[in-house]
Amino acid sequence: QVQLVQSGGGLVQAGGSLRLSCAASGRTGSAYAMGWFRQAPGKEREFVGGISWSGRLTSYADSVKGRFTLSRDDAKNTVYLQMNSLKPEDTAVYYCGADSYYRGSNPDEYDLWGQGTQVTVSS
Numbered sequence: 680q681v682q683l684v685q686s687g688g689g690l691v692q693a694g695g696s697l698r699l700s701c702a703a704s705g706r707t708g709s710a711y712a713m714g715w716f717r718q719a720p721g722k723e724r725e726f727v728g729g730i731s732w733s734g735r736l737t738s739y740a741d742s743v744k745g746r747f748t749l750s751r752d753d754a755k756n757t758v759y760l761q762m763n764s765l766k767p768e769d770t771a772v773y774y775c776g777a778d779s780y781y782r783g784s785n786p787d788e789y790d791l792w793g794q795g796t797q798v799t800v801s802s
Contacts, residue, residue, distance in 0.1 A: 680705050681705040681777075682703070682704050683701055683703055683775055683776075683777055683793035684702045684793065684794070685699065685701050685702075685774075685795065685796045686702070687700050687760075689799070690799045691798075691801070693765060693767055693801065693802050694764060694765065695800070696761070696762060697762045697765065698759055698761050698762070699762070699773055699798070700757055700760075701713060701715075701757065702756055702757040703756040703777065703791075704756070709779075710751070710756075711732055711777035711779065711791075712729065712730065712731050712777070712778050712779065712781055713729065713730055713749075713751075713775055713778075714727075714776045714777075714781070714783065714784070715729070715760050716774045716786055717769075717772065717773045717774070719770060719771040719772075722771075724774070725740070725742075726740055726783075726786075727743055727773070728740060728743065728760070729782030729783060729784075730750070730751055730758060731780075732780065734750065734751045738783075742768075743762075746762065746765075747760060747763070749761075760773070762798070765800045766800060767800045767801065768800075771797075771798060772795045774792055774793055774795045775793040776789030776790075776792050777791040
C-alpha cells in the first residue's frame with residue numbers, strides 16, 4: 680500500500696523561502712503525477728501546482744507562478760515544492776495528492792493524499 684508522507688513547512692518571514700517534500704512510500708511501482716493544494720482557515724482547498732509523472736510537465740496557479748517551483752527525484756520517490764518570495768497570503772496547510780496521470784486542479788481526481796503540513800508566513 681502506498682502512502683504519501685509530507686515534510687518541511689514551518690514559520691518564515693515574508694520574502695523568505697521554504698521547501699516542502701512529499702515522499703511516496705510502500706509499493707510505489709511506478710512514478711505518480713502529483714498535485715499540491717493548500718487550505719487556509721475558512722477557505723476551500725486551493726490548487727497550487729501539479730507535476731507530471733515524468734517531471735517534464737508542470738503547471739501553477741497564477742497566485743504562485745514565478746515564485747513556486749515543482750520538481751521530483753524519482754530515485755527517492757519524492758516531489759518537492761520550492762516556495763520563494765513567500766507572502767502572508769501563502770499561509771495555509773499544504774497537501775500533496777497523487778494519481779497515476781492526473782495533475783490538475785480537481786482534488787476529487789487524486790487517489791492518495793499526504794497528511795498536510797502547515798506553512799505560516801509572518802509579515
